[in-house]
Amino acid sequence: MSILVYTESEGNKYKKQALEAVSYAKELANISGEKLYTLSVNVENTEALNDYGPDHNILVNDEKLTNFKAKTYSNLISDVANEIKARFIILTNSSNSRYIAPIISIKLDSSYFSNVVELPKSLSPLSLKSSCYTNKAFVIKSSQCKINVISLSSNCFGLHENKSNPGI
Numbered sequence: 001m002s003i004l005v006y007t008e009s010e011g012n013k014y015k016k017q018a019l020e021a022v023s024y025a026k027e028l029a030n031i032s033g034e035k036l037y038t039l040s041v042n043v044e045n046t047e048a049l050n051d052y053g054p055d056h057n058i059l060v061n062d063e064k065l066t067n068f069k070a071k072t073y074s075n076l077i078s079d080v081a082n083e084i085k086a087r088f089i090i091l092t093n094s095s096n097s098r099y100i101a102p103i104i105s106i107k108l109d110s111s112y113f114s115n116v117v118e119l120p121k122s123l124s125p126l127s128l129k130s131s132c133y134t135n136k137a138f139v140i141k142s143s144q145c146k147i148n149v150i151s152l153s154s155n156c157f158g159l160h161e162n163k164s165n166p167g168i
Contacts, residue, residue: 001087002035003028005054006077008094009043017092019052021152025090026053027119034087038166039080041065041073054166068096074103081108081147089149101151110147117153 005025007018022038029036038054040046042065046057058080065072077100081089089104091097093115105112113128117138121127127142131153 002037002084003088004081004086005038005090007038007040012043014048021090021092022049022052037084057166070099074100078104078107091151093151093154101149105149108147110149111143111145112149113141114151115153116150
């Protein structure tokens with residue numbers, strides 16, 4: 001099993017939220033013992049991710065992915081998650097991720113945790129804290145599913161450097 005982070009970019013640069021998602025996923029990988037994979041679309045260089053600890057970077061360059069289409073991106077992420085046997089799929093809380101997260105969850109027959117604000121309280125069953133009611137309250141959610149899609153709340157974890165030399 002492994003962890004997959006979809007690393008959103010714009011103008012060939014990673015969004016800060018994507019780097020935060022990799023930081024979060026690295027800590028989750030340390031706790032769970034899973035390998036950490038990142039998935040990048042249409043970027044020239046994945047080296048910026050190496051400061052945050054991925055074990056492997058997957059880079060997909062395809063003209064069909066130039067413009068965001070939820071179905072196309074969710075198919076790609078689901079296919080990669082199946083290929084690497086991902087237990088956790090980590091997404092940001094961007095508008096694009098809010099579209100694709102439920103689709104990915106259905107495709108993978110997984111649980112979906114939105115607005116997650118911290119690392120798991122427990123891995124078995126998976127138990128995560130999420131914000132709710134426009135960030136005025138919190139709820140602890142749990143799941144027994146083997147595969148879990150996790151969408152992080154913005155600025156919930158911060159950037160934590162953990163340099164690596166991943167394979168591509």
